[in-house]
Amino acid sequence: MIEVENLVKTFGNKSVIKGISFTVKDGEIYGLLGPNGSGKSTTMKILAGITPPSGGKVLVDGINVEENPLEVKRIVGYVPETPVLYESLTPVEFFSFVGSIRGISRGGLEERVERLVRAFGIENYMNELIGNLSFGTKQKVSIIAGLLHHPRVLILDEAINGLDPRSARIMKELLKGFKEEGKSIVFSTHILAVAEAVCDRVGIIYNGELIAEGTPEQLKSFAHEESLEDVFLRLTESQEEVSSIVKALREAF
Numbered sequence: 343m344i345e346v347e348n349l350v351k352t353f354g355n356k357s358v359i360k361g362i363s364f365t366v367k368d369g370e371i372y373g374l375l376g377p378n379g380s381g382k383s384t385t386m387k388i389l390a391g392i393t394p395p396s397g398g399k400v401l402v403d404g405i406n407v408e409e410n411p412l413e414v415k416r417i418v419g420y421v422p423e424t425p426v427l428y429e430s431l432t433p434v435e436f437f438s439f440v441g442s443i444r445g446i447s448r449g450g451l452e453e454r455v456e457r458l459v460r461a462f463g464i465e466n467y468m469n470e471l472i473g474n475l476s477f478g479t480k481q482k483v484s485i486i487a488g489l490l491h492h493p494r495v496l497i498l499d500e501a502i503n504g505l506d507p508r509s510a511r512i513m514k515e516l517l518k519g520f521k522e523e524g525k526s527i528v529f530s531t532h533i534l535a536v537a538e539a540v541c542d543r544v545g546i547i548y549n550g551e552l553i554a555e556g557t558p559e560q561l562k563s564f565a566h567e568e569s570l571e572d573v574f575l576r577l578t579e580s581q582e583e584v585s586s587i588v589k590a591l592r593e594a595f
């Protein structure tokens with residue numbers, strides 16, 4: 343379970359997260375949606391124990407991220423927006439490195455790596471240098487690395503971006519399995535159809551504030567809109583702006 347209470351984050355005198363609160367239950371997939379720069383990644387780094395909050399309280403399975411970030415890192419599987427990998431290692435070497443810092447037994451590690459590598463279809467890249475891999479393959483390596491230690495909580499920042507349709511589908515199925523195991527999952531995406539298909543609840547974050555929250559169904563009926571995309575555009579007031587930009591473009595060309 344994740345409990346976020348009045349979370350604030352400032353960088354210098356810039357206020358980036360302005361007092362947001364939400365909870366994610368065990369066995370729940372919570373989608374964080376919002377335009378670029380709204381504060382999704384910053385929030386997720388705080389949940390993962392990577393960046394300290396400037397104010398408010400964040401508990402991950404009861405552990406306070408500010409007081410005990412190391413313990414939080416131990417129970418969280420975090421997949422960052424941009425893969426952080428060692429370009430001069432091969433995936434095999436990288437997974438064994440992650441396994442050793444995570445204290446995973448060799449046998450357990452090999453079995454888990456093999457299953458995930460097969461699921462994502464990257465068997466043929468296991469001995470290539472990570473630096474030479476395509477963006478999508480790097481993304482898969484990053485996802486697998488985040489899952490190796492059987493985390494109880496998953497923080498997935500745009501983790502489906504850059505995946506081919508087959509792997510995106512596998513990722514969605516994996517998420518459903520993790521949900522059934524009772525894990526708490528937070529994931530951000532720009533692909534609203536994905537959020538709509540996968541998330542139990544969604545929070546829309548805009549300019550550092552949580553401006554709406556609910557099941558995809560609730561948000562749609564609340565805003566009298568057909569899809570989460572329409573809700574999103576309506577709530578972030580960009581629908582008219584988008585129409586006027588499109589109109590101006592049409593006139594210009």
Ligand SMILES: Nc1ncnc2c1ncn2[C@@H]1O[C@H](COP(=O)(O)OP(=O)(O)O)[C@@H](O)[C@H]1O
Pocket residue numbers: 353356358376377378379380381382383384385
């Ligand atoms: N380390 C940092 N220092 C200063 N500003 C930052 C830093 N990290 C993020 N920001 C700012 O915080 C805001 C939210 O960024 P981010 O959380 O990455 O948004 P999102 O993931 O929703 O696109 C942006 O204005 C960004 O420039």
Ligand SMILES: [Mg+2]
Pocket residue numbers: 382383384423
């Ligand atoms: Mg981001």
